[in-house]
Amino acid sequence: MEVLAIVNQKGGVGKTNVAANFGASLAALGRNVIVVDVDPQSTLTKMLLKAPRIPTDPGTADVFVDEPGSIVELLVDVPDFGVRLLAADFDRLDEAQSTLMRDPTRLFGLAQALAPFDGDADYVLIDCPPNYGQLTTAALYASTGVVIPIDCSWEAVGGLGLLLRTLRRVATIKPVPVHAVVATCYKASNTFHPEIVAGVRSVLGETPVYTVRDAIDVQRAVSLHRPIRTFAPKNGATTDYEILTAAIDAKLYKERARVE
Numbered sequence: 001m002e003v004l005a006i007v008n009q010k011g012g013v014g015k016t017n018v019a020a021n022f023g024a025s026l027a028a029l030g031r032n033v034i035v036v037d038v039d040p041q042s043t044l045t046k047m048l049l050k051a052p053r054i055p056t057d058p059g060t061a062d063v064f065v066d067e068p069g070s071i072v073e074l075l076v077d078v079p080d081f082g083v084r085l086l087a088a089d090f091d092r093l094d095e096a097q098s099t100l101m102r103d104p105t106r107l108f109g110l111a112q113a114l115a116p117f118d119g120d121a122d123y124v125l126i127d128c129p130p131n132y133g134q135l136t137t138a139a140l141y142a143s144t145g146v147v148i149p150i151d152c153s154w155e156a157v158g159g160l161g162l163l164l165r166t167l168r169r170v171a172t173i174k175p176v177p178v179h180a181v182v183a184t185c186y187k188a189s190n191t192f193h194p195e196i197v198a199g200v201r202s203v204l205g206e207t208p209v210y211t212v213r214d215a216i217d218v219q220r221a222v223s224l225h226r227p228i229r230t231f232a233p234k235n236g237a238t239t240d241y242e243i244l245t246a247a248i249d250a251k252l253y254k255e256r257a258r259v260e
């Protein structure tokens with residue numbers, strides 16, 4: 001089971017969109033996918049679920065309590081995306097941050113909750129908040145690797161340095177290799193964007209950098225709680241997600257199957 005944290009401390013770079021659309025594309029390949037919302041903003045949860053959550057609904061915050069039960073009952077089926085969701089709830093996840101500050105042993109709560117899915121799920125994608133607080137740390141402790149979405153801005157290249165330093169710090173407890181960078185909202189017509197992608201490649205060396213083109217249908221699909229692949233199958237952004245999904249899956253899932 002590959003557990004991938006979708007992480008970047010910068011806000012609004014496309015983390016949640018990557019978690020949703022990469023997750024849906026992996027599911028379309030026949031993979032068993034769980035997506036986890038650890039962001040108190042609950043954007044992924046709102047994106048995937050049509051009905052609003054109520055405060056007592058179970059979700060991610062439950063894995064950080066003293067005696068967590070099995071998360072099987074916490075997962076919600078999301079047929080339009082072909083995934084199961086561990087949902088976030090703004091207030092309860094916000095409170096969970098205080099628990100994690102008081103009791104750092106609970107930082108492993110998500111890792112422990114996901115362990116029984118090894119052999120059942122092929123992928124777990126964890127949508128992280130835009131900061132390096134306790135919830136992101138808990139996500140990284142649960143992960144086997146990370147995928148880094150970036151926006152195509154000049155700050156993106158500099159921001160990667162901070163992220164790589166954080167990953168090196170986490171690596172003293174748990175190695176989390178960077179499997180891919182995804183440059184979202186990519187515009188081929190913007191001559192600066194290829195330069196930024198080239199800058200990222202020079203920082204990361206071997207790590208593949210994929211692009212997803214800027215497409216208004218990505219935003220339309222979100223507003224209708226649908227993945228881009230079924231909302232606009234012929235859209236270039238759908239093709240971009242298919243390409244990066246096939247490549248990451250070939251590297252992680254098929255490679256693993258070959259070794260086993």
Ligand SMILES: Nc1ncnc2c1ncn2[C@@H]1O[C@H](COP(=O)(O)OP(=O)(O)OP(=O)(O)O)[C@@H](O)[C@H]1O
Nearest residue numbers: 011012013014015016017130185213214215218219
């Ligand atoms: N390929 C794309 N084309 C057009 N718009 C996009 C694309 N990908 C993402 N967006 C838009 O960019 C904005 C930010 O995306 P998203 O919410 O996924 O970022 P985020 O990194 O999760 O944000 P936060 O840090 O607040 O959690 C959203 O309005 C989203 O619809």
Ligand SMILES: [Mg+2]
Nearest residue numbers: 015016039043
């Ligand atoms: Mg988000």
